[in-house]
Amino acid sequence: MSTIAAVIPTIPGREQTLLRALKSVNAQTRQPDQIIVEPDPTRTGAAATRNRALERVTCDWVALLDDDDTWHANHLELLLTTAEQTGADLVYPWYDGINSTGILTTVKNGRHVDPRGVPFGDEQRQHLLTTANFIPVTVLVRTDLLRQVGGFSPPSWASPDNPCEDWGCWIKLLTAGARFVHLPAVTWTWRASDHTSGRGVTVPA
Numbered sequence: 001m002s003t004i005a006a007v008i009p010t011i012p013g014r015e016q017t018l019l020r021a022l023k024s025v026n027a028q029t030r031q032p033d034q035i036i037v038e039p040d041p042t043r044t045g046a047a048a049t050r051n052r053a054l055e056r057v058t059c060d061w062v063a064l065l066d067d068d069d070t071w072h073a074n075h076l077e078l079l080l081t082t083a084e085q086t087g088a089d090l091v092y093p094w095y096d097g098i099n100s101t102g103i104l105t106t107v108k109n110g111r112h113v114d115p116r117g118v119p120f121g122d123e124q125r126q127h128l129l130t131t132a133n134f135i136p137v138t139v140l141v142r143t144d145l146l147r148q149v150g151g152f153s154p155p156s157w158a159s160p161d162n163p164c165e166d167w168g169c170w171i172k173l174l175t176a177g178a179r180f181v182h183l184p185a186v187t188w189t190w191r192a193s194d195h196t197s198g199r200g201v202t203v204p205a
Contacts, residue, residue, distance in 0.1 A: 002084065003059035004076055005034040005143070009049035010067040012041055017068040017191075024070035030077035034059050047152035047165035054143075054151050063140050068191050069095075071138075075187040079140040088181035090141040090173060095190045117184040124182075125174055133167035135180075138188050141173070149176050 006025050010018045018037065025035060038053035040046075054062065061083070063076055079091045094116040115124065115134045127134070149172035154163040174180070 002061060002080060003033040004030075004061045004063050004080060004140070005036055005057040005059040006032040006063050006065060006076075007050065007053045007057065008035075008037050008065050008067050009046055009053065010037060010039055011043065012039070014067050021065055021067050021070055024072075024075075025065065027073050028071065028076045029074050030080060032059075032063065032076060045163065045165070047154065047163065047168075050165075051151040054146060057143050060143055061140055062143050062146055064137050065188075066137065069138060069188060070191075071188045072186070076140075078183060078185060078187055082181060082183045083140060086181045087179065089145050089178040090139055090170075090180045091183055092135045092139045092180070093183040093185055093187040095136065095138065095188045096186055097190045097192065115182065116186075118182065120180045120182045125180070128167070128170055129174060133164060133170065135166070135170055136190065137166040138190075142178075145173060145176065145178055149173055 008018065008021055008025075022035075022037070025032060034057065036053045036056050038049050038056075040049040050064070061080065063079065065071060075093070079093060082088065082091045118124065124134075146169070149169070152165040152169045153172075154165050155168040155171060170180075
């Protein structure tokens with residue numbers, strides 16, 4: 001049976017949002033086999049924090065969650081089922097968004113690409129490799145492949161203010177031959193905050 005590690009990076013001052021995130025993890029219909037909360041007290045950044053957590057993972061799969069977001073109760077169950085049925089190396093679902101005023105919306109259009117319901121194919125692959133990121137970090141990914149490509153790191157052109165470390169990881173995984181599959185279902189909630197970056201970002205001209 002496949003095993004799953006829930007990985008949550010966090011920084012000081014977000015204890016309440018972390019607690020909310022952990023409650024959503026504990027409410028899963030398919031419980032994770034390992035829960036790793038990785039603190040970043042010296043602000044080394046999301047990439048370094050996730051990579052430290054990755055070193056502690058003992059499971060087949062890594063399920064990523066930011067400390068200010070939450071999973072719906074069926075998130076892990078649906079993603080793992082999709083991975084097992086399709087042979088995917090990475091599964092990305094879709095999300096509801098809550099903006100800074102707390103109003104629930106479905107995030108689409110605007111500055112975000114809306115790929116919900118569109119199967120991952122050659123066009124999507126090329127878009128990720130050359131144009132823009134449209135996959136938030138809340139994915140299920142094979143641990144061995146994530147380690148094989150060196151975990152998270154910014155693309156060469158990224159700026160310190162917007163490192164795009166999740167996009168950099170997707171590029172490395174695709175280049176290594178990983179199979180991406182889209183689950184056309186809303187399985188988590190994204191909460192906009194000042195630290196959010198990287199979604200809808202395009203390659204500099």
